[in-house]
Amino acid sequence: MEAFSSKNQLDMARNVHDLGSINKMREAIASGDESVLQEAAEQFEAIFVQMMLKSMRKAQDALADEDSPFNSQQVKFYRDMHDQQLATDLTAGGGMGLADIIVKQMGQSEDSYLPASVIRSDGNLNSLNRDRVVAVEQAQETVLASESKGVKSAAKDSMFDTPEDFVETLRPYAEQVAEKYGMDAKAIIAQAAVETGWGKFVIHNADGESSHNLFGIKANSKWEGEQAVVDTLEFNSGIPQKQKAAFRSYASLEEAVNDYGRFITTQPRYQQAVERTSDAHSYTRELQSAGYATDPNYASKIMAVYHSDRLNGLMP
Structure with missing residues (x-):
């Protein structure tokens, strides 16, 4: 039965x-x-x-x-x-x-x-990349540990007291650039928030003055302005590595945001992103595909901020 x-x-x-x-x-x-x-x-x-x-x-x-x-x-x-x-x-x-x-x-x-x-155990595909996974975890633990102790790079410092202050200050510049180049102002601010931790880690010059560089734009051979050389975390085959790099330095936030718009729209490599500025998800994905950043999760991080309650509460 x-x-x-x-x-x-x-x-x-x-x-x-x-x-x-x-x-x-x-x-x-x-x-x-x-x-x-x-x-x-x-x-x-x-x-x-x-x-x-x-x-x-x-x-x-x-x-x-x-x-x-x-x-x-x-x-x-x-x-x-x-x-x-x-x-x-x-x-x-x-x-x-x-x-x-x-x-x-x-x-x-x-x-x-x-x-x-x-x-x-190597039937688990993750273990085939065990060395890479361990290296990533160790690097992330080191970064998180230093942040938890309040240890910051000597070339980076805060420019804003709160995320609200960060958004309110950048918003008029972002909207101006968005209208000029047909971009999404909220996507611009979301990217700046990811690059600087809501303005808490902005690149500063050797004399302690802010570079106003909110987008991590590096100073290549064609850049004729001021520069700031700092330590940065780059990803090589998914593994974070500490390197020194020269970044552009600006006289003001308005100049920095305007240069971002000009930089994106004039670089051939970002043409696919420019054609998708009306869709923030497609835009950020194309930026990452074009090599704007080496972080494999760069686009998803920007979109997480873009859809966050914090940013949407300030920019509906």
Whole structure:
């Protein structure tokens, strides 16, 4: 009777649209029924098959007639439901064999399959980059530790007391440049906030005067103005490294923001970003792709500030 009950529970779990299927699987596991492993493996294989069907559907949609009644959202909704159930039914009848392999390894029923409990650790793809991961963690821990102790670079200091002061001061300059070059003022301020920690870590000259450089723009051979040489954290193949670099120095914040707009719009490498200034997400992504910064998470950091409650509370 118990076996019959478990069998019914597993049969019902095969319906992917049954919202109680997960609970039924749990009940089957609690009953001690070994066949539940087979069911779990089949559902895992079903997910894999469903992903393949979804990829094929996307390729088909790209060539579909947009005006066709069979290309409506309603049709796609029910089509996806059908594909989900189809994937489950296909795997329940033998499928691709992936479920059988999972059962043999997880169930440890055959000596020819290495038990899951003793699989070597380098089966985890993250461990293939273990040295890089360790190096990144150590570098980040060093930076965080120094910040927590209040230790700052001698060439960087705060220009603003609060983020509110930072935004209110920059806003008129950012709006002016945004209107001139067709940019997003909030995206400009968000980038400056990431570069300087809301104005807490602004590059200063050797005499202690602010460079007003809020965007980390370096002084190349074509720059004829003042410079400030400071330590900076650059990423090489994802690994942060401390280097010295020369940055542009300005007489005022207005000059700095104007130079940013001019720098972005006149550099050929940022042409793709300039064409996407109306979309902050695309704009920042193109900036990173063009090599504006070596930080692999640069664009996502800017967008995190862009969508933050702090900035939106000051610039709706």
